[in-house]
Amino acid sequence: LIFLPATLCPASNLMSLKELREFPHYNPQIIIHGKIYNFTDFAQKHSSNGSIPHHIYDYAGKDASALFPKPIRSKVINEQRQRNVFNSIKNNSNFVPFFHSWQDLKVASNWPISYDLCYSWDQISDAATSDKAWIVINNDVFDISELYRDTKYLDNLEKEIAEIIYDSNFKALISAPWGRDKSEFFQYRNAHEHFEALLKGYKIGVVDYRESFQCRSSNFLMILSTGIVVLVILVKFLSSLQLGIKREPEKLNRHVVIMVPCYSEDEESLKRSINSVAGLEYDNRKKIMVLIADGIVTGRGNKLSTPELLKEILGIKKSAQSHMYQSVSSEGSELNRAEIYFGHFTTEAFPLPYILILKVGCSHDPNDCGNRGKRDSQLILLKFFSRINYNFPLNPLELEIYRGFFENLETNPLEIEFILMVDADTELFSDALNRLLACCIHDAKIIGICGETRIRNEKTSWVTMIQIYEYFISHHMSKSFESLFGCVTCLPGCFCMYRLKNLSENQPLLIQRDLIDDYSQTNVQTLHQKNLLSLGEDRYLTTLVLKHFPKYRTKFTPDAVCRTIVPESWPVLLSQRRRWINSTIHNLFELLLLPNLCGFCIFSMRFVIFMDLFSTLILPSTVLYMIFLTLKAAQDHISAKISVIMICSVYGLQTIVFLLKKQLQHVVWMLIYILAMPIFGFFIPIYSFWHFDDFSWGRTRRLKDHAGRLND
Numbered sequence: 001l002i003f004l005p006a007t008l009c010p011a012s013n014l015m016s017l018k019e020l021r022e023f024p025h026y027n028p029q030i031i032i033h034g035k036i037y038n039f040t041d042f043a044q045k046h047s048s049n050g051s052i053p054h055h056i057y058d059y060a061g062k063d064a065s066a067l068f069p070k071p072i073r074s075k076v077i078n079e080q081r082q083r084n085v086f087n088s089i090k091n092n093s094n095f096v097p098f099f100h101s102w103q104d105l106k107v108a109s110n111w112p113i114s115y116d117l118c119y120s121w122d123q124i125s126d127a128a129t130s131d132k133a134w135i136v137i138n139n140d141v142f143d144i145s146e147l148y149r150d151t152k153y154l155d156n157l158e159k160e161i162a163e164i165i166y167d168s169n170f171k172a173l174i175s176a177p178w179g180r181d182k183s184e185f186f187q188y189r190n191a192h193e194h195f196e197a198l199l200k201g202y203k204i205g206v207v208d209y210r211e212s213f214q215c216r217s218s219n220f221l222m223i224l225s226t227g228i229v230v231l232v233i234l235v236k237f238l239s240s241l242q243l244g245i246k247r248e249p250e251k252l253n254r255h256v257v258i259m260v261p262c263y264s265e266d267e268e269s270l271k272r273s274i275n276s277v278a279g280l281e282y283d284n285r286k287k288i289m290v291l292i293a294d295g296i297v298t299g300r301g302n303k304l305s306t307p308e309l310l311k312e313i314l315g316i317k318k319s320a321q322s323h324m325y326q327s328v329s330s331e332g333s334e335l336n337r338a339e340i341y342f343g344h345f346t347t348e349a350f351p352l353p354y355i356l357i358l359k360v361g362c363s364h365d366p367n368d369c370g371n372r373g374k375r376d377s378q379l380i381l382l383k384f385f386s387r388i389n390y391n392f393p394l395n396p397l398e399l400e401i402y403r404g405f406f407e408n409l410e411t412n413p414l415e416i417e418f419i420l421m422v423d424a425d426t427e428l429f430s431d432a433l434n435r436l437l438a439c440c441i442h443d444a445k446i447i448g449i450c451g452e453t454r455i456r457n458e459k460t461s462w463v464t465m466i467q468i469y470e471y472f473i474s475h476h477m478s479k480s481f482e483s484l485f486g487c488v489t490c491l492p493g494c495f496c497m498y499r500l501k502n503l504s505e506n507q508p509l510l511i512q513r514d515l516i517d518d519y520s521q522t523n524v525q526t527l528h529q530k531n532l533l534s535l536g537e538d539r540y541l542t543t544l545v546l547k548h549f550p551k552y553r554t555k556f557t558p559d560a561v562c563r564t565i566v567p568e569s570w571p572v573l574l575s576q577r578r579r580w581i582n583s584t585i586h587n588l589f590e591l592l593l594l595p596n597l598c599g600f601c602i603f604s605m606r607f608v609i610f611m612d613l614f615s616t617l618i619l620p621s622t623v624l625y626m627i628f629l630t631l632k633a634a635q636d637h638i639s640a641k642i643s644v645i646m647i648c649s650v651y652g653l654q655t656i657v658f659l660l661k662k663q664l665q666h667v668v669w670m671l672i673y674i675l676a677m678p679i680f681g682f683f684i685p686i687y688s689f690w691h692f693d694d695f696s697w698g699r700t701r702r703l704k705d706h707a708g709r710l711n712d
Helices: 005-010 017-021 041-044 074-087 102-109 121-128 145-152 160-168 168-174 191-197 213-240 267-278 305-312 376-391 394-407 431-443 462-484 514-521 527-534 537-550 571-593 605-617 621-636 637-658 666-675 676-692
Strands: 027-030 035-038 114-119 135-139 139-142 203-207 254-261 286-295 322-330 330-347 352-359 416-424 427-429 446-455 495-499 553-564
Touching: 017 605, 027 666, 074 145, 102 352, 114 121, 114 462, 121 135, 135 145, 135 168, 139 145, 139 213, 139 462, 160 168, 160 191, 160 571, 168 191, 213 462, 213 621, 254 267, 254 376, 254 431, 267 286, 286 305, 286 376, 305 330, 305 352, 322 394, 322 446, 330 394, 352 376, 352 394, 376 394, 376 416, 376 514, 376 537, 416 431, 431 446, 431 495, 431 553, 446 462, 446 537, 462 553, 462 571, 462 605, 462 666, 462 676, 495 537, 514 537, 527 537, 537 571, 571 605, 605 621, 621 637, 621 676, 637 666, 666 676
Parallel strands: 114 203, 254 286, 254 416, 286 352, 446 553
Antiparallel strands: 027 035, 035 114, 135 139, 139 203, 322 330, 330 352, 416 495, 427 553, 446 495
């Protein structure tokens, strides 16, 4: 879009008579043989009589071609033109016209600041009806009527010029009809020589191609591309206008398991997350909290390892026996061991039942801390529910979980219908669970749902501040828009709910065997598979749900809210967004190939996914295009101005969202985000694309080794 317009409509110094008249008086221009020159500069440079003649500025903004010799091979014609100038003396004027020298014409033609005088096709056609013989040859405009006047009464023309005048081909070229393109007549053998000898002296300008189809199409492409972007944003904006009163759902009593995977979070974050789960306005006898510590690791700033912190928070004094299970990691499938604890977390209401699973590694390998990744933590629970649903054999760890459900928690795991996934640094609002569950009960076709994620540490640093508006708009516009299609493409692992199975029909959903097998895949052979399984487990799980259950819906509700911790430093943000962008590209590509997406043509989820994938891939060039539009608009380019106004208007419309949701503070965060667009739209995507083969978590989670040193 930046270079195509320049190809279709190359930039050139064109100026029409109308534009010439609009030139400021302090910067006068003059026309000489179809060229426009800065008159002030030319008057100072030309050499006739060694000085500027009196009243020469009377010609400012006018055609002074009659005062200059024509660049032709006819001395006779130029001498006659000179006599015509001297015969034009007016008695009521002190100004004596003079005929300039060839040197003056040379100065003018070599002057760097000049324009081509241009005429539209309407002007050229109208000239033919005004007794003016204008023709066009190869986009140059020639005044043939002047040629007729200069040669009509001259009997002593040079032989070369006379031969040209009487040449049949030349006669056909300059004869009527006029006011049209006669380039096809300019194909004869001596055409170029005739042009140099005579015809080029009667050039009065060029065709104004700025109004041609090519130039109009380049402007149309600029507006169309902006219009598509604006249309997508506008539709997303309309989808976010969920007007109405926020209703209080009824108190529900479905069995729900709340999984909280933990890794290297600090003690304060763990306590806050656990307390928020315990403080949910939901019957504690119907919810079970499952905490899974991914290995014996110590996070930055922690004195104790994550398993030790969890045991201390839950008041666990004793150590349990570890149990074997087949783990899943980015390195493949291998054995691992885990300790398991059951109990009740003390709250003001009924004590909250919990299961604590601590991955500790295999005893035969002293360097194995048990860390296998978040996907492995999720699969511990999902495989358990899948196997008991299909009545498959259980491994030692799953047998212990099954025993604990009945003996310690007094709950039948087959009655659990929903799983709420919450990150260990996420704090839930008290009504979050009930609101998510109410949506699922209201619509039995919802297989997964998420709420709004807000930022807890929003004012910690400039890095957190530039993320506030992005988080808000990604939920209230992007996810709201996708939710209209029932196809939210990413249910964030920090706060989402899935339907494990349809109890009324006894149909396994999230725990369906084929889905679990796909999510447990360890035979990774391509870069694409590696990105899917290693960088974005949460997004890939959503992709698999949409793949295996196309008749079910994934939704978003703005009524359920949580708060989470976002990166506070640039290296951590860069590492996080590298994973997110690369994971997004590969997952959207997977979704694009699904056969049963809803909608038709451009009104389909497939088109939305394609637009998301395409826009992610061209993020850096989009930022460059925005800069290009701004610069073009500053140069009074009409199409660019329209495009910039359209974009600004759409961003202005978003303030309506803030008004309706009573969050006017986001106007400030929006301005901060706009200033940070080069970061999110250019630097981070470029970095991510360059590190397409980097599957590490980088500095997102930093750990201490045994010597107390920080490692990634």
